[in-house]
Amino acid sequence: MIPFVKGIGDQQMNGAHTAERTMRADARRNRTRILDAARELFAQEHPDVQIGDVAKRAGVGVGTVYRHFPDKHALMGALVRERFELFNARLRAAVADEETAALDALTDALRANADSIAEDAATRFAFMRGGERAFAHAADEAEEFLRLSRILVERAQRTGALRKDFDAEDIPMIMCGVCATIDTHKPGWSWHRHLELVISGMRARV
């Protein structure tokens, strides 16, 4: 398990590193507790986490949550950013990996990402409502994600292993679809099978 670079930086958008340093000790501690509580709650089965519960678990008042995060989406956005940093680390490793076949490196990253998404309803929500707010709080990371995806996609296409009409944007789109399957705890469904089906569809026909 790769530890998160949690809390680093800003509360929500970008470049608040300075604020982190100037925060009062108790505020910094509360912020960490809120994020920890949110992480734990969003890792639980149902995705409908309430701010009041986050506050209670963090041992702070609701107002404190709202002091650190302007709204629920911003709080979720912080979790989403952490995940994206993890995703990007994996993609960078895949890009650096010259040994593994390009398509395999890409699909392995996809599988690993799906695994960690299965533990975070906040990120699933972001993928399933990508155009909206929760995603916006990880805009930079999402862009980097796309940039790295493009490199891997292009490389895998040059190999001839990946379909020519595959688009780098299809990577998050696929993850969006798998998120939906993960959220739906339906007997007889398996998001693993769903993902493998899509991965199989990525392969170029011979």
Next chain:
Amino acid sequence: MIPFVKGIGDQQMNGAHTAERTMRADARRNRTRILDAARELFAQEHPDVQIGDVAKRAGVGVGTVYRHFPDKHALMGALVRERFELFNARLRAAVADEETAALDALTDALRANADSIAEDAATRFAFMRGGERAFAHAADEAEEFLRLSRILVERAQRTGALRKDFDAEDIPMIMCGVCATIDTHKPGWSWHRHLELVISGMRARV
């Protein structure tokens, strides 16, 4: 307080036809209006339709909506049932079709279904939370859907065109994933491409 078990199973669960007949004329008219209003609203862009808006558009009070449908999910369930009846009609046609190759018949039905789902946020919701309430109101239809899917899947597998490890349950699972993509209006995404990717993954490797 329940004076007479209102709505007894028929308008929402199964076999509404009998009650339909005994309903007072104005009630029957209101019920139709509510469903029409709901259909129109759920066909609109954002899936967060409010009961109050449905009531307003139908020209009735909120209480009337709740008299006909015990809760929001039951109302959505009624729309979902309609869609499933459409899906099942298509699948039955595909089963009856001896001309077309089995896999093509199946995938064509999938494409047609996705098209109609794109116009109904209620059904998308049901697919994306399949284990829950909205789906339950179309349980019979969903079961029939699965039964028909199994026939087509088995037939397409006998042909050798469909992967052997494909499960009939994967059909609704795929639709669930596509629903998520449809809901996410993200520039650069195309649920058509998503669907074709998955369909491509269904094909057996030679």
Next chain:
DNA sequence: ACCTGAACACCGTTCAAGT
């Protein structure tokens, strides 16, 4: 038998008062 809408419950969000 059915309709209506004010009232209630729940949860996201705000803000006056506190340290």
Next chain:
DNA sequence: ACCTGAACACCGTTCAAGT
């Protein structure tokens, strides 16, 4: 500077009163 929780807004749902 930051914290707190009562109060407010919004939307799903109920129910007393009406026809």
